Amino acid sequence: MSLEQFLGLYNYWIVIFLMMTGFYIVISRGNLIRSIIGLNIFQTSVFLLYITMGKISGGTAPIIPPALAAAHSPHDEHTLDAHGEHALNGHSVDEPGAAAGEPIANGAAELAEHVEEIAEPVSAAVTIADGPIYSNPLPSVLMLTAIVVGIATTAVALALIVRIREDYGTIEEDEILAVDRRS
Amino acid sequence: MSMNTFPIIRVVTKLLIPYILLFALYVQFHGDYGPGGGFQAGVILAAALTLYGLVFGLEAAKRVAPPKLMQRLMALGVLIYAGTGVATMLMGGNFLDYNHLTHDVWPQVLPSGQHLGIFLVELGVGVTVTAVMTMIFYTFAGRQHIT
Amino acid sequence: MINEFTMIDVAILTLLAATAVTVARIRDLWAAIMFTGIYSFLSASWMLSLDAPDVAFTEAAVGAGIATVLFLCTLALTGKNEKRFPRFSPVPFLVVTITGAVLVYGTLDMPHFGDPDAPVHQYPSPSFVERSQDDMHGLPNVVTAVLASYRGYDTMGETAVIFTAGTAVILILRKEEDPDDKADGSEEEAA
Known part of the structure; x- marks a missing residue:
């Protein structure tokens, strides 16, 4: 394996590593808050995967400078x-x-x-004619909405945890199951 | 949850909040030109309110942004968004087809169709995100502590 | 091949991996939440270096700001007591190692990082960057244009999801006897 291939795929591997760390936290810990933390890490790694794919080497953020935009905007439609x-x-x-x-x-x-x-x-x-190269805006758009929806759903999960704590007196998974079996 | 006993935190927060609010407004209304938009502005604004609530207490934050108002703003943002779509339909286009928000309503002041449509839609998103994030904070912080 | 960008990239990614491992191993729940905030902030910096300033903004405000506050609020409401867990659990570790190995095998024929010929950049053609110049009458930020105009339906759905989630949180955690609500109710009756 060449260095070039290693550097080309390094991002994906780290993303997979982060994803698996999140997954590990979710399946190995009984505390509900900790599971949500694991899910958050998993979720962020998915954001990173998408953003990595949108990058073009030598590119810049997909914001076209007004001067350049004016030069390219059609004077006569x-x-x-x-x-x-x-x-x-x-x-x-x-x-x-x-x-x-x-x-x-x-x-x-x-x-x-x-x-x-x-x-x-x-x-x-x-590319636009001879102008700069722009990275792909589409992954950014998808992840932008995903982040905000992610925090909204995390909030719902945390609200449910608070209610579970109030009714069961614990947020450990096995203790909750034990309470359920007794009743 | 009030931190009224820490003067440094109080003073620094008071200094920071105007700039956070200003930055949120910049991100909201400059979102078409630089990085930014409704989602970002909404969370930054909500972060400012959350900071205020953390430092000066929940009651103080509720006086600045009353929960009743926030609950209505939650729905209002979605309504602005959907209303833009309905407006384009009434003007003869498809749902959310901003090209029909024509230029001749107020030519020198209002921007062209796409600009106006994107502006309205981002405004709706910003309002909803701000209100939802603030309400979520209020609900969590207002819950009684049980032991 | 190795330039300063690659070095920043590798450094931030290594820090991210270290933070994630710390979150997995640390016993104190409060510290774990703080490390999650650091993790979010690091990923925001990385997104900025990957030409996604809009996403970086959002991740910094949401992940390092609001999410941390929400986690801490929850922690205050549920108590810090956590059952001691082993730092290393063999069975879950085996599961994630196998899953990770399969995923890494899957990356071997992926297009390399930054490759302009990657399939993701081929569709749609002409790209949104090109199209937005004519469609949007020169709106500079393509991300905003795609978000609000080309994918307008999608964003409306997302806004509705956020609204629904907010409503759900209020419904789940609303106190039974809220003075605000009572005042609200009497107002509406009077009207």
Whole structure:
């Protein structure tokens, strides 16, 4: 295994390690609060996995500087058809496939756009003309909502723990089960 | 849970809270331009209220942000969000199709369709997240301690 | 291949792993909660270095701020007494080792970190970064654009989930005789 491969996969391995640590806390500890802590660690490791996948080396955060945005925003909306978009794409990639796709795309059919997609698998998807490379915004969006929903569900779990403590007098799993069996 | 006996914590908190609130508002309303948005602003605002409640006591926090108001804001945020969608439908588009929030309502002041739609939606998210997080803190902190 | 970014990356990840192990082994519940806060803050720093400032914000405010407060509140309500547990439990350890080994085997043919040709960057094409320039009339933050506009339905669902969770917490933990509620009720009757 080369160093390059090790560094390329190191992130995934740490994420898996964190995930398994969380899993270990959940299954090995009887205290309910500790189980929720384990679930939290597990959850955060999933966030990290997604964010890792969105990163592009040499990229920057997907916030387009206003100056650059102004340069690229269409002054006349009618000129921006498939032709204009294609010029935007083709500029960044010097693939022979892109050249092959070009005349078809100029035909401006939706089908042609699909052909073009297949023809140029390289990073056209993440660059704007000659501007900087932007990391993928999609994983960020998914995780953003997941974090807030995660804390909301954690709060529900903790509320249930408080109620369990009030009714059972304990938050140890085995003691709760013992109380349940007695009644 | 009050920490009224620690003057350093009290003074530092009083100094910090205005900036936390300001930062939350910046994150909320500047979310289209820099990093930020409703979710982030909501949790930062709620963190400021939580800090206030931790240091000055739950009753003081409840005077600043009354629970009754917060309970209504919880629902209001979702209503703003869904209402934006209904508004776009009434203006002839699909649900949450902001392009129909047209430019000519108040041309020089209000931004274009997408900007306005995103702004309203983020506002709804921010209101709901703030209210929910604050209410969760109130509910936990207000619970009687039993031994 | 090894630049300063890789070094930051490796350092933060090593710290994260160490913190997670500490949380698993430490006996004091209060300390475990504090370490969870540190863990969240470290992951927020890592997210920032991975070009996700929006997520880093949220994780820092939620994980290190609100979650820690909620855990401490719960701890205050339930008491710190915890049954002593063995620091090392063999059977769960065996289970997670096997699961982890299978997952690591699964990563071997994953695209490398930072690879621009990874499948995740190929779809949708043209990407949201490109499309948002025309669709959003030059809105700079693509994350906000995707969150609120392209995935608007999704975000509305998430907001509804947060609302529901908040309502659930209030319902579970509301005191039976809350003076606020009584005043509220009489008001509504009067109206």
